Amino acid sequence: MAQKKSRPAVVLLSGGLDSATALALAKSQGYLLYALTFDYGQRHRAELEAAGKIADTVGVVEHRVVTLDVGWMGGSALTDNEIAVPQQPGEGIPVTYVPARNTIFLAVALAWAETLVARDIIIGINAVDYSGYPDCRPEFLEAFNALAALATRAGVDGRTIRVLAPLMDMDKAGIIRTGDRLGVDYALTLSCYNPDNAGRACGHCDSCRFRAQGFAEAKVADPTRYH
């Protein structure tokens, strides 16, 4: 059994499968959970509802949804209605990449961690399935941690805040097995890039494919609802 910690942690919670698993993992380690979700103009609002349900079910001290009006920038299929979500994996960085998204999310999390006097920020990124995203790589995380040590009063005072990515080296099946063991209710999570208003998945986008394949490989029953 993991060592119990009664320390606060800020956990980034998108409403997806990965962050729900990271939240449950942090809970099992005894952290006091401060969940942070962003309303950044994403096309699928069902994601925000999913995050709320997951936070309620796992049990957090506080869940904040921070509105960040960066959707006007465009540049991503996840925020720009004029860029179609692809039905097939492509080459290189996916069009679902949102410019500097994880940098922005972690910067806000860093501010909250500092005011909470928390030392740990937990993010559910992983480099295995989504290697196309520059801000999901271990080297991105290391660079952010180097920045965090310099950017804050906490860092100057020797209370360095660090970002932990406990799922970094897991594939989708490994993440699902981990969450299943911890009792994560994956029916509450939404991975699809193109869900309907009821939060049902398309079954065709990259994210749906990785998810379905992950459940199959993990030999865990897949509760995903499709439209």
Add this chain to the structure above:
Amino acid sequence: MAQKKSRPAVVLLSGGLDSATALALAKSQGYLLYALTFDYGQRHRAELEAAGKIADTVGVVEHRVVTLDVGWMGGSALTDNEIAVPQQPGEGIPVTYVPARNTIFLAVALAWAETLVARDIIIGINAVDYSGYPDCRPEFLEAFNALAALATRAGVDGRTIRVLAPLMDMDKAGIIRTGDRLGVDYALTLSCYNPDNAGRACGHCDSCRFRAQGFAEAKVADPTRYH
């Protein structure tokens, strides 16, 4: 004369003296200016009005005010009504430090720069007068630039976006002399931590003192209005 550049740059514009000078400097270098201001729950709303007037006067392609609701975090005299703005300089990091503020601002600027296909972000920080702020130091800037190279699609594609801080090594008098030469209308700028609703300065806070001393040392007429 500086070489003319017809490249876009994102310029952080707070409404204060430093960022107004950085904006004018970028203009003189021929950049196409995209000014970025944050409404982050700062107690003095007059700052936002000042930013708008400065952007209009200098002439920018676009001026965006991004709302970022992080004021609920508290932790700074600039966003929290329960922390008084000090009338005397103290030891160490000032209570006017806003947790991770420049990290958040630069992260959003990085996203905008990436969508604009801009390579340069310009920020008016300087390490001389405000050495107490961790996120105004050269080492902070270097760490952010190292992160930016890894965090974006642009970085992966070899179009690294970098943050420039042209005022980094100037003291307040040097900044004022530079801006005066470039025709900056400092009457439009607001430095005070505790202005009245009409945007008139208190004359007593750290920021007012540095400003008044800067004008005196620069031998430039000080247009600041006090309440």
